[in-house]
Amino acid sequence: MKIVYDGTLDPRQCKAVLGELIPAMAAEDPELIYLDADLMNCIGTAKWAAANPDRAINCGIAEANMVGVACGLASAGFKPIVHTFGPFASRRCYDQIFLSGGYAKNDITVIGTDPGVTATMNGGTHMPFEDVALYRALPGATVIDVSDPTMLISVLRQCKDRKGVKYIRVGRKQYARIYADGSELPVGKAVVLRGGTDAVIFAAGIMVHEALQAASILEAEGVSAAVLDMFTIKPLDVGAVEAWAKKTGAVVVAENHNRFGGLYSAVSEVLAERCPTPAACVAVEDEFGEVGPQGYLQQRFGLTAEHVAEAVRNVLKRK
């Protein structure tokens, strides 16, 4: 794993990555089976799916059934990868995920695209700020908020063969490039993207880029902020949280999600039990989403580098 972040975008759109990755993984593993709910064209799998009807099952606009079918396929010996937009991959089929998947021990991987503000023009109805909270509450689940395309490739490959229900939230468009091509990001292990001594920013998903930008802003002010990529929200890298909270004495969590139930909650649980530390979050303040371009939405919901920097300045006053 090599960090190559310089603030520029990775040229690949994540939908294009998925459109190549899922067929490639299917070619490598005869037990992989891909299910979608009428959104194959949104991640570039439709053409391959049409030519491979035994490997790609279009379940129509019926997410609850799709999840149940995937779980039945898992019991028959397959490794299902299920895709739909984040809200429909979580709250729309939660009881099926919970019982047919988790409780019944049918191992499936769920990709929920366009989490939080990345849902942009689809608006508030399609903008999940609660999907991480729902999946975190499922015993044994793995919950991942992807921060760049290279990570997407690495974690999807790992999740395919991992036990339990795995939920991967990822936007379909471009991300800042953080990791060198071919990097492996072990699930469950936080990545230290930048060291620091005054505060630590635990970030996930699109907020990793914002956190790194914030650290640069703060550096110019003489504040040394560490940034960790906490892409695995469950199981959380508890050791990394504890170590960096103790090392810096000030914590900010940045996430594209409601402040309740996501990464901020997960980090706070660790701090409360192991090392009480002044902490704050940059997250959605218990609101529903709305329509607009991503830049507007990040401003609207307070999810920019400047918001992260301000949160760090404020938490430092409480040290």
Added chain:
Amino acid sequence: MEGTRKYKALACQIRAAAIEAIHAIGQGHIGGALSIADVLAVLYGGEMRFDPQNPAWPERDKLVCSKGHAGPAVYGTLALMGFFPYEELKTLNRPGTKLPSHCDRNKTPGVDMTTGSLGQGTSLAAGMALGDKLKGRSSRTFLIVGDGESNEGQVWEAFAFAAAKKLGNLVVLLDWNKRQLDGWTEDIYPMGDYVAKFQAFGFDTVKVDGNDVAALAAALERTRAGGDRPYAIVMDTVKGAGVPEVAEKAMNHSLPVSDEQYDRWTAQLRTEQKAWEDEI
């Protein structure tokens, strides 16, 4: 005729076994367990392919009891088939039991799928049938669905899927026992004509007396042909069938079973069982 008598005797045993389990804990979902005893007798007594010594045998036929609360009837059947000792029926719902109220594939040897949140077994069964088909197995999946359960929208998503994917290795057995927890389905949430619904969904559909093992056996035998349409057998049943005192009670979804009732009902069922066996 010998087959029919064998099934009738087995159905009596299954009913007695379900009552055995429910009586041991004092109360349980007796009505909907008794209504499916006959189809379980035909399935496990002859129609299905399975191996109690190897419950995970991939080539076996599978049963999904989507009305998971009918667990005691399924457990009674599995115990009689030798998947686990009959005595374990008395552990129903006890702490640490292998036999929880609702079917659980991770706890009970022979239970092919976990169910309990109504409707979910339908999609699971469709996925299992599709999986067997894609793996080239000749296995079939039998799906028992409650009529009350069919209030759930997921049931109809799954039926549409099964037809769309041409799952001729899936047999839906709809337990039309006409009662749900709060009373008569016609009063609570009438679902209309099940036969017409299944036909409209593209199923090969028949309606039979679901407490008549001969009719069930004939209907199930037809489904062996497979093909590219899923099968539906609408089973016209009585909730509580086989134990008149239970069947006659309007609200019989879950009932207590006293020692006296247990003695009387199981004695009657043993007598009936013996009568059918003596005729074989």
